[in-house]
Structures are given as C-alpha cells and as structure tokens.
Amino acid sequence: MNLNSKQLLYIGIFGITALTILVDFVAPGTSYEKEIQEVRKTLQRYYNAGGNYHYSYKVITADHEFLIDEDLVKSAIKGQLVGYTISPIFSQTNWCRLPGSTQKSYHSLRLASGLILPLIFLLVLFISFRFKKRIGTLVFILQILVLADLIFLLS
Template sequence: MKHLNKITTYICIAISLLILVDFIVSKQTITETIVSEKTKHQSYYNAGGNSHVSYSVITANESFNCSQSFFETLESQKLININKSLIFNRVNSYQNITTKQKETYSLRYTTGLFVPLAVLLLLILSLTKPNISDILKFVTKLAIVADLIYLLFF
C-alpha cells in the first residue's frame, strides 16, 4: 500500500508541474474580433440573498470571463489580444488593444497557479516528512485531479 501511495504522489507531482508549465508558457497570442459581450446576474437562493454579476467576452473562437473593470474598457472597441496556454489551450490572459490593459481572470490563476503550487508544496513536503496526515495527502491528490479534470473538460 505504501508503494502505491508513493506512486500516486509522484503522478500528482507530475500533474502539478504539467499544469504549472501550461500556465506559465504561452502557445500563441492571437487577435480576435469581439462578437458579443454578456453580463449575467446570478442570485443565490439562501438566507443571505446574495448575488453577483459575471462578465463574459465572446469572440469567434473563444468565450471567457473577465473582470468588471476590463469589461467596461471594451465598450468602444472590437479587437482583443488573447494569450493561449501551451498544453490545455486555455485563455491565459487577454489584452484590450486600444488601452493596452492586460488581465488574467482570477479563476485561471486559481486553476493554473495556486492549486498546482499548493499541491506541489504539500506533496514534496509529504515525501520528505512521512508523518503528514494521510487524509491531507489524499485531499491534496484529489484537488489536483479535480483541477486537471476541470482544465480538460470545462
């Protein structure tokens, strides 16, 4: 069982490195015409009654979320630079051509940088210090597999 645990640890470390490389290294930067811009008001049906607004930019080949401040700069222009990732072909960043404002959406930071870095640190630490909780190692491995599934299918 310990042998299988060590193998899964190395596999998850490799997945973390793969996702980090995908986030850091760009495949291409393309210029596309914006087809439409969407705002969507999303409400939560809970006691707090909270809600938020999502902002999306749609081009001929891509659809991605952006921040409100970036969305508001797009009103007068229709061209945008899109930076695509190397392995998973995701939108890493985008830039308004006229204002030169460049942005990476926070979910991309989470899936491409923060989760893989946290997993990498915890798993390498678990190899050097074997007394780390097995549940923590399992949850960490589960997080990187879920991140990989998200990058592949959503």
C-alpha cells in the same frame, strides 16, 4: 512518512498532473488579437439564506469565448480588438489585454486553477517528503482538488 510503492505511484501521478497544469499556465501559448463580437453579462445566484448574487462577464470573439474581470469589461466594447493567449495543453485563456493597455488581465478563476492550486499541492508534497511531516490528510484533500481542477480544465 512511510509509503508503499502503490501510494508513491498515486502521489507521483498527482504530482505530474499538478506540474502539467502549472506548465500549461506558465507556457506562452498561442497569441491572438481578435475583434470582440459580444460581451455577455450573466447573473450568478447563490441559493443560500442571504440570496446573494454576482455577475460574470464573458468576451466572445470569432474563435473563442472567455471570462474576464469586471474591471476590464468596463473598457471592452463590441467591435474592439482584444489580445489574449490560449494555453498549449488545456486550451484555456491565460490572459487578455485591451488595446492601449500595457497590463495583462488574468481572470481570478484561471489564476486559482492554473497557478495557485498546483503550487500549493507541490509545496505540500515537498514539505511532506523533505521534512517527513505527517500531513497525509492534507495531501489527500489536495489530490481531490487537483483531480477536480483537471476535470474543470478538460471540460
């Protein structure tokens, strides 16, 4: 893959961005244990022919609010303590845990945006440079996804 210096600069910027997102997810962050003030259930509709929908669940504490999985929300009640960590760079909730549970719960959107997408992007970059594969279109699409992910994390 023959690239000029400007293309290498753009790819390098996106590579550093993906690494930053990955480090933000993997870094320990700040741990909290706060009382649940509210568990909010929101209807999410798909405006398509099927008219499908699902519910999203958000835990609200005195300082933070974050999405949790449906399995975990069945155990979460108002007034109960919840343990969670906030990432150091983008201030996102990496995981949460209810008292009495030894397992950390990761929300699927956080896993996808903080771990899976940056890893796929870095893997594709490695393959394209190491094995001289012509996958410029895939790299471009992943660059767009990393940019969208960065915007999502900053908002």
